Structures are given as structure tokens and as C-alpha cells.
Amino acid sequence: MVSALEYENISHKFGDRDVLRNISLEIGRGEFVCLLGPSGCGKTTLLRLAAGLERLQHGIVRLGGTIAADAAHHVDVAPEKRNVGMMFQDYALFPHLTVMENILFGLRKADQKRIDWVKDRLAYFGISQLTSTYPGTLSGGEQQRVALLRALAPHPQLLLLDEPFSALDKARRIEMREETGALIREAGATTLMVTHDGEEAMFMADRIVVMNEGRIEQIGSADNLYMNPRSAFVASLFGHANRFCETVRNATVETPIGTFDAKGRAEGERVCVFIRPEGVVPLTDEEAGRDASQAEVTSSHYLGIASHIHMRTIGSNSGSAVTFHAQRSGRYLPRAGTRVRYHVDPEHVFVFRDDGTEQDR
Amino acid sequence: MTRAFDGWSLTALIVAALVALPLLSVFGLALSGSGDVWAHLVSTVLGNYIRTSLLLMLGVGVGVAVIGAGTAWLTSACRFPGVRVFEWALLLPLAVPAYIVAYIYTDILEFAGPVQGAMRDLMGWKTARDYWFPEIRSLEGAIAVMVLTLYPYVYLLARSSFLEQTATLLDAGRVLGNGPWRNFFRVALPLARPAIVVGVSLALMETLNDFGTVDFFAVQTFTAGIYDVWLNMNSMAGAAQLATVLLLFVFMLITAERLARRGRRFDMKAGRKKTHVHDLKGWLAVAAILACLLPVLFGFLLPMSVLFSHAMVFYEDSLNSGFWRHAGHSLLVSSLVALVSTVLGLVLGYGARLSGSVLTRYASRVASIGYAVPGSVLAVGIMLPLTQFDRSLNIFSTRLFDLPLGLVLSGTVFALVYGYSARFMALSLGSVESGLARITPSMDGAARTLGANRSETLRRVHLPLLRRFLLTAILIVFVDSMKELPITMLLRPFNFDTLATYTHQFARNELFEEAALGALAIVAAGILPVILLSRTITGGDR
Structure with a gap:
């Protein structure tokens, strides 16, 4: 089967800075792929290269099996000839055109079928009454919907979304990503979306491509990336984790909050152990066995779905206490100073080679 | 965006070269002068x-x-x-x-x-x-x-x-x-x-x-001095040499x-x-x-x-056919210049936006130096290449067709429009650029991915959004052209007066009262951009 979009050995520089380093990636028809990474990792550039908005410097871009850009042969199809829909971070709605004129901007002829499709979707989004208003009067969510419909209206072979929800507040973002996902799947469009929000990528994508400093770090499904991150970088994209760097001894790693299997790391190697807060579960007295470790609560916070507890190890031999985070579902708020026993779930423990980089907080 | 070099940037470069030409010819003339x-x-x-x-x-x-x-x-x-x-x-x-x-x-x-x-x-x-x-x-x-x-x-x-x-x-x-x-x-x-x-x-x-x-x-x-050396001492080279020294001041x-x-x-x-x-x-x-x-x-x-009060008293004397002819000249030249420099400013601004190359960005910088160059210097620099063009053209046409064409570019309205446009290009370009700066680049991207090519994007997205800025450009260039005196004095065709030169001539002859109506017309035009400015100054602040 021909892929909808294919990058082959893409490299890109802005001045002296390498933004993309030898990227190759294929996206299948109808697939929803997220490019996930921190700002400056090159994900937006990759997106713009697919649209033809950035001049390709090295490599080949194919759309639906045909060459859209080939740097070596100086081929670069103009963006207007690529049949690609793109939704911009700032939505880029034309302020001088009405909502309807914006959405129909990309339709060559007044194609009644497409117009009916648009009207249907406007109704689905509950914004039919806005068709003749100007974008300046719309709320963020409404603008987002209009921008999405405008990108989808010409029936593009590929839909590109550049941080589509970043301009919305958190509550609206969650609502919009459900709506957006549903509409895109119904339209059957192949989609490549850029985001820096791991949770968002997990929610929307069939496949997540994690990028770091111009390289692809790992590709996989949400479940796959969450449960088997290949590096500390990938693990850290999906929430803050407890991190302890130690040396492997007897195929185990000893950390202030427990001793764990070294998961195949070499003897004597410096490693960092990642433990997600949800892997550290405070136990009630009935649940706890005698041998469960104990720590002192420093503060606890109820976050709705779960409670987040900050804890401190109790006077180990070295004397210095180490703080760490734990989580328990529901409302669980032990007072600061109380001692609780806890259990660490090995499923949430990851061991990576210590690459010397400090985890950014 | 797909090709590094295209019609847009080429045009931008040509426009910049046309603005730079007078300066270069001033330097050339100054160096070659005796x-x-x-x-x-x-x-x-x-x-x-x-x-x-x-x-x-x-x-x-x-x-x-x-x-x-x-x-x-x-x-x-x-x-x-x-x-x-x-x-x-x-x-x-x-x-x-x-x-x-x-x-x-x-x-x-x-x-x-x-x-x-x-x-x-x-x-x-x-x-x-x-x-x-x-x-x-x-x-x-x-x-x-x-x-x-x-x-x-x-x-x-x-x-x-x-x-x-x-x-x-x-x-x-x-x-x-x-x-x-x-x-x-x-x-x-x-x-x-x-x-x-x-x-x-x-x-x-x-x-x-x-x-x-x-x-x-x-x-x-x-x-x-430039005026004196050129017209009274009849030395263009001397005028160019003075102009070069003057440019040092401007450079500072x-x-x-x-x-x-x-x-x-x-x-x-x-x-x-x-x-x-x-x-x-x-x-x-x-x-x-x-x-x-x-x-x-x-x-x-x-x-x-x-x-x-002068205009009221000398109303009858001033409002003769001469007044209307001069006013007509002023309107004609100023409208032409307003249109030409606004269109060229748009080409330069959009060209620079499209290519983003260093060359086109320099082109728009070069094209805006005219605002700093005194009109007299520009006039000296324009006169020379245009006269030489006319001379070669006449030699050519006389030899081939036995038909002397006379003055085609120099000593015509063309020279005036060229001079004014070179000087006021910075005004129109500045207005276009500040308008373009308000249009986020993703607007271009959106239009392009929706199937509009470069010219279509300009027509369907940029032009409507720039309308206010283009009108401003037309207005301020028009008004500055109405007031323009030094270039007009040096480059105007024989017997061609604008309101400005005619007012100046009358004032020199101590007949200013009779030219008051012309002066009033210039000021009346000049009030327009001031109203515009005062609206932004009082509206935008509070």
C-alpha cells in the first residue's frame, strides 16, 4: 500500500543550527500520527516541509507516492498544488472574510456537495449561526473549529495540524480534542499533528513519533511509549517522574525508596531509575505488610481523580533525607509529618543509562 | 518560496536599483568632474x-x-x-x-x-x-x-x-x-x-x-549652493561634487x-x-x-x-487660468507619483516577504534611502543618466530614421515622477511594510495550502488587509509631492509650474499676496495626513 506521506532522509538547517537530522518517516493512509517533542525539536519544520511552506534542503518528500519535493533534483511543488490542508497554531483565519468565506476559501468552484458537507459540520459543531460573522468576534474554540473546517473543506489528501489546541484553556482543550478527533476520523483524512503535550498525543494519535533535537527518538502507540519508553527523554514527556541515579550492583539498583531489578543493564554501569508517581502507592495500615518501606509525608494535594503526596525518606544511614512523589486514586490526604508505608509497582519503574543530562523540571 | 529567484524578487531588485541609480551617478559625476x-x-x-x-x-x-x-x-x-x-x-x-x-x-x-x-x-x-x-x-x-x-x-x-x-x-x-x-x-x-x-x-x-x-x-x-552651481555657473559636475559633500552630512x-x-x-x-x-x-x-x-x-x-486674508483680498487676481493650470500640474504629478510609489512599494514589500532572502531585504533598504537624500542631490543624479539616455536615443533615431526625438525622459514629467518617487518610496514602502507586519506569516501559509498561488494570495488576502495602509501610503506620498519644491525646481519641464514652484516664484518676486491661494491649496492638502495622524495619536493611546 502506498503511504500518504513519506519523508526520506530529511535534514534541515536554520543558519548554522541543525533543526532536522536525517529524518525518515512514513505515514499510512487514514492514519493519525502525532509529532511529539519540546519546542525547538524540529517538529513544526517537518510539518511545514510536508506543506511546502519551507524549502526542502536535503532529502525527499512524497505525497501519496508521488514526489512533492526532492532537494537533490531541485523539485519543490508549490504548496497550492499539493492538496494538503493545514491548520495553524494561531488559526490564521482571514480577518476580512466571514466565517463561511473563510471555510470556502480553498474551494475552486462552488461545489454544492462540499458546501452541504460544510453546513452539516457547522451544525455538528453548533456554530451554524456564525456563518456570516467575522473571525474577530469568535471565541477561541469557535475559531479553532472554523480553522479546522477550512482546512478540511477542500478534501485534502493530508491534514497537518500545528499545535491546534495550544491557544485554548485546559478545559476547552479537552473538549475540543474529542470533537476534533471525531470529525477528522469521520472525514477519513490522514493526519499529522504537532504537539508538545504528551497526554494530548496519547489521546489523539494512532502512532506517536517522539522527536528530540532534530532526531526521531522513538515511534510507537501511546500504550507502547508509556509502558516501554526507550529513553529518559521519552519517559519524561508523559509526566513528571521520580528520578534516582545510581550504579548497578548484582543486577539490581539500590535507590532511596527501594531496590529494583536492573533490567539487563551491565554490572557497574551508571543508570537512572525513573519511577512514575502512580507507581508509588501509599498504603493503609491494613494493606501494608510489615516489610513495606516507610516515609514521612511532607504535603498532600487532592487533584480530583487522584491525590498527590510528597514524601521524605526517613533518616537513612547517610543522614540526608530524599523527597519523592507518590499518588493514590481518590481522596487520600495524610497530614504532613505522618508516617506511611508505600509500595512501588515495578511496572512503573524504568532503568536508563545515565547520559549525564539533568532532567528538566 | 519554491524558487529562490523569481519575478517578485527580480522586480524588487530593479526598483531598488532605480532608486540607487541617482546616487551612483552623483558619485560618478563628482569623481569624473574636472x-x-x-x-x-x-x-x-x-x-x-x-x-x-x-x-x-x-x-x-x-x-x-x-x-x-x-x-x-x-x-x-x-x-x-x-x-x-x-x-x-x-x-x-x-x-x-x-x-x-x-x-x-x-x-x-x-x-x-x-x-x-x-x-x-x-x-x-x-x-x-x-x-x-x-x-x-x-x-x-x-x-x-x-x-x-x-x-x-x-x-x-x-x-x-x-x-x-x-x-x-x-x-x-x-x-x-x-x-x-x-x-x-x-x-x-x-x-x-x-x-x-x-x-x-x-x-x-x-x-x-x-x-x-x-x-x-x-x-x-x-x-x-547646488542650485546656484548648476543653474548659474552651469556646472553639473560642480553640483555633483557639492552633493557628495552634502551626502556625508546625510550619512551622519x-x-x-x-x-x-x-x-x-x-x-x-x-x-x-x-x-x-x-x-x-x-x-x-x-x-x-x-x-x-x-x-x-x-x-x-x-x-x-x-x-x-491674502487669499480673500487677492481672490480675483489669483484665481486665473494660471492657478488652475498649476493646480492641474500639481495634481497630475502628485497623483502619478502616489500611484507609482505605492505600487512599487507593494512590489518591494511583498517581494521581500515572499523570498525572505538577504538580497531582497537589502533591496528594500536601498529603496528607502531616498527619504534621507536631499531633493537637490536626487535631481542632479537623475538629470545626468536621463540626458545621456536621451542623447543616445536621438543619435540612434537620427541615424536610423533621420528623426530626432528630442527630450524623451529628461526635461519631461517622467523625470519629475522619477525624482519624486525615488524620494518618497520610503514613505509608501514603510506604510506597506507596517501593514504586512500585521499579517502573520501563517496567513500566507493558510492561503497557499488552500490552493492560492502567490499572486492570488496577494489579491485575495494581502490586498484587502492592506487597504488602509495602501490608502495611507497614497495619501502621504500625494501630499508630500504637492509640497515638493527642490526636485521640481531642477527637473521640471520648460514652462511647467506646480503650485509650489509658482508660489515660490511669486514670493521671490515679492508678489506673495497673489500666490496666497496656491499656498493655501498646498496647506489644505497637507492638513489631511495631519488629521490622520492626530486620530491615531488621540485614539490609540487611551
Whole structure:
């Protein structure tokens, strides 16, 4: 089967800075792929290269099996000839055109079928009454919907979304990503979306491509990336984790909050152990066995779905206490100073080679 | 975006080259010119030109800085009766070209004028020997006239800088023990200094460009000298040599302006805007009112009332067929220039946006240097290539078809339009660029991915969004063309007068009263952009 979009050995520089380093990636028809990474990792550039908005410097871009850009042969199809829909971070709605004129901007002829499709979707989004208003009067969510419909209206072979929800507040973002996902799947469009929000990528994508400093770090499904991150970088994209760097001894790693299997790391190697807060579960007295470790609560916070507890190890031999985070579902708020026993779930423990980089907080 | 080099950037480069051509030909002519003209100039007039120009710049610079910054501070940080009116009224003198103010004050203040006449009647004096009265037609007079008409440049920029300053900074100054005066000199003024320097540089560029005032007052500046050497000594090479020296002055001003603009970065945007105003009471309020009233009175109200009364009295004499012919010329040339430079400004601006290459970005910088180059220099630089083109064309056509074509480009309206457009390109380009800067690049991306090519994107997205900026460009270029004097004096076709040259001619012949209607028409046109400016100044701030 021909892929909808294919990058082959893409490299890109802005001045002296390498933004993309030898990227190759294929996206299948109808697939929803997220490019996930921190700002400056090159994900937006990759997106713009697919649209033809950035001049390709090295490599080949194919759309639906045909060459859209080939740097070596100086081929670069103009963006207007690529049949690609793109939704911009700032939505880029034309302020001088009405909502309807914006959405129909990309339709060559007044194609009644497409117009009916648009009207249907406007109704689905509950914004039919806005068709003749100007974008300046719309709320963020409404603008987002209009921008999405405008990108989808010409029936593009590929839909590109550049941080589509970043301009919305958190509550609206969650609502919009459900709506957006549903509409895109119904339209059957192949989609490549850029985001820096791991949770968002997990929610929307069939496949997540994690990028770091111009390289692809790992590709996989949400479940796959969450449960088997290949590096500390990938693990850290999906929430803050407890991190302890130690040396492997007897195929185990000893950390202030427990001793764990070294998961195949070499003897004597410096490693960092990642433990997600949800892997550290405070136990009630009935649940706890005698041998469960104990720590002192420093503060606890109820976050709705779960409670987040900050804890401190109790006077180990070295004397210095180490703080760490734990989580328990529901409302669980032990007072600061109380001692609780806890259990660490090995499923949430990851061991990576210590690459010397400090985890950014 | 797909090809590095395309029609858009090529056109942008050609436009830039056309603006640069006059400057290059001035340099070329100056270098090739015979040494004896230069030696003659050095031994006779050059020293005087340099001294006079420098004194003029010094006087005007200090004057516009004090009046401009002072009134800007009063209207932005103080409250006193009438301040809301002064906010925009202080801009009014911008509408009156310096040369017209010069004619008017000469008219009022000369020996036969009403002021000296009244003084003689009152005191019983008979002749000029009986009393002392300042001579308006002097260097000091020229300084006064130019300060009165050019201080709004500083006022505008200093005012927006004062308004940008955050209240917290000034409050911090007060808490740290500064009184209001000390706070002004130690906090507000240093923060506004870059803006003031930019305003003064712009005013001084206009000073160097001025021909009408210095010619009328017989003040020997470079501009007057270029005109004299070219038309009276009949030496274009000499004129070009003077022009080159003048360009050194201009270069200093551009450098000062650029450095100051770079320095403007320390103007802070964040923080609470000024809500705190000094309430002026009693004598202080009276002083503030006077400080704001006098520039408006002498820069606008008084000259306008004189113009009106002359225009009323000499209505019949002035409103003859000549007036309409000159007005027609002015309208024709100004409209052509407004259209040409706006279209070219759009091509340059959009070309630079599309390619983003260093070359096209330089092209638009080069194309905007015209605003700094005095009209007389541009005229010298344009005359030469156009005459040579015409000469070759005539040789060619005579040989081939035995048909001398005469003047095709030089000495025609084309030369005028070329000269004006080269000078005012910066205005239209600046307007287009500030309009384009408000359109986020993702708009282009959106239009392109939705299937619109470059020209279609320009037509369907940029043009509608730029409409207000294009109209502004057309308006300000039109008005500046209506006022233009030095280029017109040197490049106009034989027997071709505009309102400006005809007013100047009449004033030189001491028949200014009869040309008052023409002057009034120029000022009336000049009021339009001032209204536009005053609306942004009062609307945008609060």
C-alpha cells in the first residue's frame, strides 16, 4: 500500500543550527500520527516541509507516492498544488472574510456537495449561526473549529495540524480534542499533528513519533511509549517522574525508596531509575505488610481523580533525607509529618543509562 | 518560496536599483568632474556652505528637540486646561511647508510689513535707521522658520515614547526620592532619548532637503549652493561634487538615526501604563498653556490667518487660468507619483516577504534611502543618466530614421515622477511594510495550502488587509509631492509650474499676496495626513 506521506532522509538547517537530522518517516493512509517533542525539536519544520511552506534542503518528500519535493533534483511543488490542508497554531483565519468565506476559501468552484458537507459540520459543531460573522468576534474554540473546517473543506489528501489546541484553556482543550478527533476520523483524512503535550498525543494519535533535537527518538502507540519508553527523554514527556541515579550492583539498583531489578543493564554501569508517581502507592495500615518501606509525608494535594503526596525518606544511614512523589486514586490526604508505608509497582519503574543530562523540571 | 529567484524578487531588485541609480551617478559625476571647478568651489564658497549648513542644523536641532520634547512631556504627563486640544493641535504646523511659513513671516516682518509699519506709526520713527528690528531674511530667521515647522517630528516620537514608559518606572523614581522635575530629567527624558534623537535626525534631514526657505532668505547652505552651481555657473559636475559633500552630512544623520532606533529597544512594553498625571495649577498651568500654544500659534494659526486674508483680498487676481493650470500640474504629478510609489512599494514589500532572502531585504533598504537624500542631490543624479539616455536615443533615431526625438525622459514629467518617487518610496514602502507586519506569516501559509498561488494570495488576502495602509501610503506620498519644491525646481519641464514652484516664484518676486491661494491649496492638502495622524495619536493611546 502506498503511504500518504513519506519523508526520506530529511535534514534541515536554520543558519548554522541543525533543526532536522536525517529524518525518515512514513505515514499510512487514514492514519493519525502525532509529532511529539519540546519546542525547538524540529517538529513544526517537518510539518511545514510536508506543506511546502519551507524549502526542502536535503532529502525527499512524497505525497501519496508521488514526489512533492526532492532537494537533490531541485523539485519543490508549490504548496497550492499539493492538496494538503493545514491548520495553524494561531488559526490564521482571514480577518476580512466571514466565517463561511473563510471555510470556502480553498474551494475552486462552488461545489454544492462540499458546501452541504460544510453546513452539516457547522451544525455538528453548533456554530451554524456564525456563518456570516467575522473571525474577530469568535471565541477561541469557535475559531479553532472554523480553522479546522477550512482546512478540511477542500478534501485534502493530508491534514497537518500545528499545535491546534495550544491557544485554548485546559478545559476547552479537552473538549475540543474529542470533537476534533471525531470529525477528522469521520472525514477519513490522514493526519499529522504537532504537539508538545504528551497526554494530548496519547489521546489523539494512532502512532506517536517522539522527536528530540532534530532526531526521531522513538515511534510507537501511546500504550507502547508509556509502558516501554526507550529513553529518559521519552519517559519524561508523559509526566513528571521520580528520578534516582545510581550504579548497578548484582543486577539490581539500590535507590532511596527501594531496590529494583536492573533490567539487563551491565554490572557497574551508571543508570537512572525513573519511577512514575502512580507507581508509588501509599498504603493503609491494613494493606501494608510489615516489610513495606516507610516515609514521612511532607504535603498532600487532592487533584480530583487522584491525590498527590510528597514524601521524605526517613533518616537513612547517610543522614540526608530524599523527597519523592507518590499518588493514590481518590481522596487520600495524610497530614504532613505522618508516617506511611508505600509500595512501588515495578511496572512503573524504568532503568536508563545515565547520559549525564539533568532532567528538566 | 519554491524558487529562490523569481519575478517578485527580480522586480524588487530593479526598483531598488532605480532608486540607487541617482546616487551612483552623483558619485560618478563628482569623481569624473574636472578638478578646477572643485578647486574653485573650495577656495570660494565651500567653507561658507559647510559653516552655514552646520549652524542651521545646530539651531534647528536644538530648537526642535526643546520644543518637541517639552510639549510632548506636557501633553503626555500633565493635566492642564486645553491639553486634549493641544494633543493634536501641536501637529498642525506639520501641514505647512517651511518655505510658505518663510514667505508669510517675511511678508509680516519686513520693513514694509504690518508689524514694522505699526511700530513706526506708534513711535513716530521714519526710517530703518531710527530703530533696531531683527532681520527675518537671515540664518536666524531660517532657523526659526524651520523649528516652527519641523518640531512635530520630535513631538510625535517623544510623545509616544513618554506614553510607552510604564508608570511603575516613574513611580520607582518618585519613591527613590526624585521630585517631579528631577524625575523628568533623570528617568523620563533618558528613556525617551532614542526617540528624540530619531525625531531630530528626521527634522534635520528635512532641513538639508529644504530649498525654498534658504533660497528665499538667501542663506548659503549646500542645497542653495547646488542650485546656484548648476543653474548659474552651469556646472553639473560642480553640483555633483557639492552633493557628495552634502551626502556625508546625510550619512551622519542616517547613522545617528539607526543607532538611536537600535537603542529604542530599552523602551519597555510590559507593566502598568501611565495613569498617573501631574495636575498643573495656577502659574504652572498658565506656563504650560503658553508653552503649547506658542508653537501652534506661530507655526500654524498666524500663518494661516495671513494666508486666508491674502487669499480673500487677492481672490480675483489669483484665481486665473494660471492657478488652475498649476493646480492641474500639481495634481497630475502628485497623483502619478502616489500611484507609482505605492505600487512599487507593494512590489518591494511583498517581494521581500515572499523570498525572505538577504538580497531582497537589502533591496528594500536601498529603496528607502531616498527619504534621507536631499531633493537637490536626487535631481542632479537623475538629470545626468536621463540626458545621456536621451542623447543616445536621438543619435540612434537620427541615424536610423533621420528623426530626432528630442527630450524623451529628461526635461519631461517622467523625470519629475522619477525624482519624486525615488524620494518618497520610503514613505509608501514603510506604510506597506507596517501593514504586512500585521499579517502573520501563517496567513500566507493558510492561503497557499488552500490552493492560492502567490499572486492570488496577494489579491485575495494581502490586498484587502492592506487597504488602509495602501490608502495611507497614497495619501502621504500625494501630499508630500504637492509640497515638493527642490526636485521640481531642477527637473521640471520648460514652462511647467506646480503650485509650489509658482508660489515660490511669486514670493521671490515679492508678489506673495497673489500666490496666497496656491499656498493655501498646498496647506489644505497637507492638513489631511495631519488629521490622520492626530486620530491615531488621540485614539490609540487611551
